[in-house]
Amino acid sequence: MAQLSKDQIETVRSRFNDYLRSQNLRQTVERALIFDEVYETDDHFDADELYGRLKSNNAAVSRATVYNTLELLVDCNLVVRHQFGNKQAKFEKSYRYWQHDHLICLDCNKLNEFCDPRIQTIRDMVAEIFDFEISHHSLNMYGHCKKDNCPDRLVSH
Amino acid sequence: MAQLSKDQIETVRSRFNDYLRSQNLRQTVERALIFDEVYETDDHFDADELYGRLKSNNAAVSRATVYNTLELLVDCNLVVRHQFGNKQAKFEKSYRYWQHDHLICLDCNKLNEFCDPRIQTIRDMVAEIFDFEISHHSLNMYGHCKKDNCPDRLVSH
């Protein structure tokens, strides 16, 4: 995800705080620290990476709080949770980000993002056929890059 | 997935056996039992369900062997592994099955399958843009059914 300006981050921060207030949840130092760390991160991360980064910044929060706060951020749509094939969830900040899907290299695990308007059309059609209200989707494509710059490229591909 | 005829199952069984032979893997009773159970199952299942079903059919195989054999079946494309948001993997037999994607009801977890040719077009385009050889994809849509027959339908939707 593209870098956000300081202003944008402030806007998101107050959204988060508004959300907490609206749900009668507390604004704690830990939640603020986690929010900052998430919004300073410019790509996909997992809970443990986030925990590690906080720790190395001397921002001591427990793993439990990291998981708890990530869930809050997901609930208020400021973070998206992804499941890329493996059991470990990946997260990504989502404020004002253009809807996009992912292309994953099976050799080096590099994540690429793409966006195709036809997906929305398919969503609408599926919603109509099945009489569903679709809240979100996840489209992941897996493969091997044919370029030479894939560091872990397997010879067989 | 639609039911397969006895003949079709035999064809798949020999595919599996050919695969084992080609990889210098052994044909064991356990692998045969697991194969049968998988191909008698007509929808999505997880490793533990399969293990339980085998057990209740007095086909005693260990969990380790179930996992191992499922992986072999995935490797030779006779089974697909899905990750539907939760950490537990779901499996589905895949022989000669039309490529399809999934629509999941967030209220009752019911799985619906759909198929849209435009996805192939998107795949091709993404492959070209990123210079990838795409081996597979997963497209899952999540939502709430608007029909009354969703048993666990939440009032708020």
Add this chain to the structure above:
DNA sequence: ATAACTGCAAAACATTTGCATACAG
């Protein structure tokens, strides 16, 4: 014969939970 397979139980892994303590409102 011998290398691969199996079952078992233990380990690994991500995530959740219970509970005593700390602190925001």
Add this chain to the structure above:
DNA sequence: CTGTATGCAAATGTTTTGCAGTTAT
């Protein structure tokens, strides 16, 4: 003050692994 959040460590649920014994080829 009061109840919610926190940290810790223990529990959970799924999947993997190590190893001694078994079996297909």
